[in-house]
Amino acid sequence: MAMSSLFLISVLISLGTSIGIVQAGNPNYRDALAKSILFFQGQRSGKLPSGAAQQITWRSNSGLSDGQLAKVDLTGGYYDGGDNVKFNFPMAFTATMLSWGSLEYSKKMEPQLTNTRAAIRWSANYLLKCARATPDRLYVGIGDPDVDHKCWERPEDMDTVRTVYWISPSNPGSDVAGETAAALAAASMVFRRVDLKYSKLLLRTAKKVFQFAIQYRGAYSDSLGSAVCPFYCSYSGYKDELVWGAAWLLRATNDDFYFNFLKSLGAGDSPDIFSWDNKFAGAYVLLSRRAVLNNDKNFDSYKQQAEQFMCRILPNSPSSSTQYTKGGLIFKLPESNLQYVTSITFLLTTYSKYMSATKHRFNCGNLVVTSSTLRNIAKRQVDYILGVNPLNISYMVGYGPRYPKRIHHRGSSLPSLASHPKTIGCEAGFQPFFYSSNPNPNLLVGAVVGGPNQNDGFPDDRTDYSHSEPATYINGAIVGPLAYFANLN
Structure with a gap:
């Protein structure tokens, strides 16, 4: 029997009898890794580079006036999903996860490391503008989401108001500021050996933004209301972003200030989820690194929290x-269930990596958990996304023989400027494009969509955004696991 078949059967048995047998596959993780990073070129806002630096050629310049309403330059960054709004909260989380993946798996990312750094820099450059453009302001979004969502038009044709949103001492947002600080701090480590001047600028700005988050506390949802809700409300509050931001600045600086600040925050929640909204589990795994790898007792409580999180994820755990x-x-x-799958899978592979380095193990009740326990569950999730599932469909566009063809994405679903130079207005895109049953004319290579429902079903319907829309934070989290499995013997 082939090794892949043996592995799959053992994993399915470990998951319990309620999970059906699916056909074994042999995913090409390296191909998936390259495509998952390429996806970010399709989400770029601003003036696009030329040549090999912009391989998704059906995209063109867009959002070139972003920031003008506030008399600042806020061009660049990413559209978060299938719309034309720039939401900084999920964008910063995406940048943090891309950076974390690069830091953990840089040796395994070749030859994709250069492209990964380019994806990180594209968002980091924008976040720097948002943090440095105006004293006592952090810009946190571009474009009125309510107006944007009434249109179906290419980013290149945008004629909706590009409203500028920001937080300030009188309208705080510790959550978005904490996440922005985390993103800049994480990115500073990515560029430390390749662009020291840029790295120092990122870290210096991260410190200032985090100080702003601490000094002026409050949820950005309260300050900005309908500009961010219900789209990216901070449902979990802002304490998790303060923990997350401090954890990243501690790793970037080794400054006791951030460790003492973490202690002053006290215990956090005990989640069974990890996402752009709730960062506690990610912070626990990040902080547990010192406890597992260096046996630093100061971080034992975070190791315990990280392992309790794993126990809530593992299917045979009594506390699952x-x-x-x-x-x-x-x-x-x-x-968009796959956003949680990819983020949780990142934590599974990363904690498995830490455990493997020291042959560490822990218990969930009577269940003994080893590094391979976490790795096997993580591999099952990645393989499922890449086509080893009941429908034998890959949920990554352009990967494998079958993948979503009608994704909920304006630029992908509308003809490109090259094939249709005439402007497609706000409502003109709905008919005949949005409601068409035809496949999208432009392939957004590497995009991971929201994914199947709880019955493993997937309609591949453009109007069904909850299952067919891709998002930067889904891809941002899968890059690390793909790099891990691409080079795992």
Whole structure:
């Protein structure tokens, strides 16, 4: 029997009898890794580079006036999903996860490391502008989401108001500021050996933004209201971003200030989820690194929290609070479930990596957990996304023989400027393009969509955004696991 078949059967047995057998596959992780990074070129806002630096050629310049309403330059960054709004909260989380993946798996990312750094720099450059343009302001979004969502038009044709949103001492946002600081701090480490001047600028700015988050506390949802809710409300509050931001600045600086600040915050939540909104689990795994790898007792409490999180994810754990579909996929929430799958999978592979280095193990009740326990569950999630599932469909566009063809994405679903130079207005894109049953004319290579429902079903319907829309934070989290499995013997 082939090794892949043996592995799959053992994993399915470990997941319990309620999960059905699916056909074994042999995913090409290196191909998936390259495509997952290429996706970010399709999400770029601003003036695009030429030649090999912009391989998704159906995209063109867009959002070139972003920031003008506030008399600042806020061009660049990423559109978060299939719309034309720049939401900094999820964008910063995406940048943090890309940077974390690069830091953990840089040796495994070749030859994609250069492209990964380019993806990180594209968002970091924008976040720097947002943090440095105006004293006592952090710009946190561009474009009125309510107006934007009434249109179906290419980013290149945008004629909606590009409203500028910011937080300030009188309108705080510790959550978005904490996440922005985390992103800049993490990115500073990525560029430390390749561009020291840029790295120092990133770290210096991260410190200032985090100080702003600490000094002026409050949720950005309260300050900005309908500009961010219900789209990217900070449902979990802002304490998790303060923990997350401090954890990243501690790793970047080794300054006791951040460790003492973490202690002053006290205990955090005990989550069974990790996402752009709730960062506690990610912070626990990040901080546990010192406890597991260096046996630093000061970080034991974070190691315990990280392992309690794992126990809530593992299917055979007595404290598990995680559902799995019959096909073996982690299922957390109906809308865009794969965002939670990719983020949790990142934590599984990363903690498995830490455990493997020191042969560490822990218990969930009577269940003994080793590094391979976490790795096997993580591999099952990645393989499912890449096509080893009941439908034999890859949820990454352009990967494998079958993948979503009608993704909820304006630029992908509308003809490119090259094929249709005439402007497509705000409402003109709905008919005949949005409601068409035809495949999208432009391939957004590497895009991971929201994914299947709890019954492993997937309609491939453009109008069904909760399952067919890609997002930067889904891809930002899968890059690390793909690099891990691409080079795992």
